[in-house]
Amino acid sequence: MVEHTRIAVVGGGVMGLSAAWALTRRGERPLVLERFGRGHSRGASHGETRNFNNAYAEEHYLDLLALAREGWDALGEVDGEPLLRLHGLVSHGAGAALGSAAGVGLADVERRLHERGLPAELLDGAEAARRWPGMRFEDTVLYSPDAGVARAAAALREVERRIAEGGGEVRWQTPVDRIEEDADGVTLHTAGGPVRADTVIVTVGAWTAGLLASIPLPRLRVTEESPAHFAPRDPATPWPSFNHFVTPGTWPANVYGMPTPGEGVKVGFHCVGDEVDPDARPFRTDAHAETLAAYVREWFPGLDAATAAPISCTYTSTADEAFVLDRVGRVVVGAGFSGQGFKFAPGVGSTLAGLALDPAALAAPAFRLRP
Template identity: 40%
Template sequence: MSPGPPEFDVAVVGAGLMGAATAWAATRRGLSVAVLEQFDAGHDRGSSHGSARIVRRAYPDPLYIGMTGRAMELWNELETDAGTQVLRVVGGLDHGRLREPERLASGLAAAAVPHELLPPEEAARRWPGLRFDGPVLFHPEAGTVDAAGAVAAFLERAGARGADIRHGTAVRRVTPLGEAAVRLETAEGATLTARRAVVAAGAWTSDLSAGLVPLPELTVTQQQVFHFPRRDPAAEPWPIVVHKDALSTYSLPGGRDGGPFDGRKIAEHDAGGPTTADTRDGKVDPAARDRITAYVRQWLPGLVPEPFNEATCLYTSTANDDFVLDRSGPLVVCSPCSGHGAKFAPLIGELATELALGGAAPEPRFTLAAHAARR
């Protein structure tokens, strides 16, 4: 007896930002969708929890500058669709010798993105409480996205359009059934079939895709973030800041995680130690806390240099920090994002849906073949 037709057009494995965004995009295209997430809704085990991730237009790479434009459009569409706010636009600042603000300004100018290049004295006048020692790039189209709120909004709208969303459902095996279908088996032994499976499993991607697609090496690290209170909680929030010099740091308004006084979230970028999705310990490194506290004393005099909250999260990174977004048979691999993907979530969901519908890879640099060629 031959098997019946697949139960769904698309099965999405993982309901973090990328998986949830894919479900939203696919249901907007009229596709039948199942979403399988191993943890409960709102969990903090991956890379999509918390109330604040950076959105920005400034990149040294024209490819990503262009992508940020479409991503911002889609964030606005989500807010309209869901009737809720997930973006907080406060502007963005880039400074430090290794951040090369002049180069960033040239890239934004070429893309017609509004920006200003300021001397340090002018930047300090505009944003008291921050300290600068060189040119500062300001661009207004930057701020934060509420990661947990965005996941909830994506899934709520996908569910309203008929998506079958299953939390607490771990996928243990993905089996292609030729080129036109795939079977997923859960930890409980249940199965479902779909025409396409989108693996958006973040730090679990390698485990689920091993032997099925030629993934590049993906490095999982545990990052540490800290929240500091502002000396004047009633003041206007500062822009997000990316600063590269002796340390490579970022800071942003913390949202709910920043407490009732809207504290500041600060971290080193990509300074975490190697781990795995299932063996991370969730412990903050005291040396990292000391480095960030010293940084606050030197560069952020508008903060009280005593963290009131701290947390960890996971990065899943490629060797060159480019995304992975490609199809192999009925499987779509959806972007381990190397610590800079949250801002692109609705765009990645849109592109993953195009792949599931049979479209070409959206960017040659993101293909499995391109990553393999760099090994």
């Protein structure tokens, strides 16, 4: 017997769960199929926190961030605390060129945030160091108080709860081996038997290219990244989230990070890992360990560089780091979040839900598949 659902979601990370939640908010009862178990570490959604970074200049990202913020606010508090900890974000560095808009500087971002009604402030390095003595600064610093971190693990639990509350279902440990589309719908082949859907949303991260080989996707490069948590020297030191746009040639890449209570301050180079097969991932954490510790010694006087607790995570990146949010036939795809997607998840989910419900709907041009 063939199971049927109106809309299926393949992939139960933050993007798939957010899409399913958005569908339940519109009266649908989606079925989410996830190949791994709840809380697994094989994808890109696990961990306690993710950077909630609003230092963007491009309109399509700011629009998506505004949509995401509506979703985060709608999720409310979990365990007595909002899912966003808005302790602020500092962005700095001589190599500042944000997002995909080369040449955009911190003053441009400040102006764009003000145009959106978001608070932002330019500081000199001395004032920034006074406010955040655990960090070192040189040039102009952009402070965004309406930023910080998303409580990632808590968010996943809450979104899954909302899906069930809305009549949807999340089915763990149910891999989809193949997707076949025909004139009447889509067949999802699973070990437990086929599932038929009118439309399918595919949000499988590192496994996207393999599952959607017939769709003209951009190259999706899967890399294993190895940031680390470092212990503060003084527990009373205030910590913001941060972006450091380094001078080219001084360090392997730009740096990001955030405080995570109970784990320390996370510091990582952006997209420097080795390309990997997600099914044969080595879970290597030492590729840039010495260089990262050297960076911490130079730029973070408030952290003990000898206390690194490395972690392994994956990026699935497009060449320009733009997301893929589009529909081909009855298949809606969300992919290529390039290490910066989590904060956008409620907005991404809403966009994917809209694409699934309306074949004529379109995401922003920057997120569409190119012919």
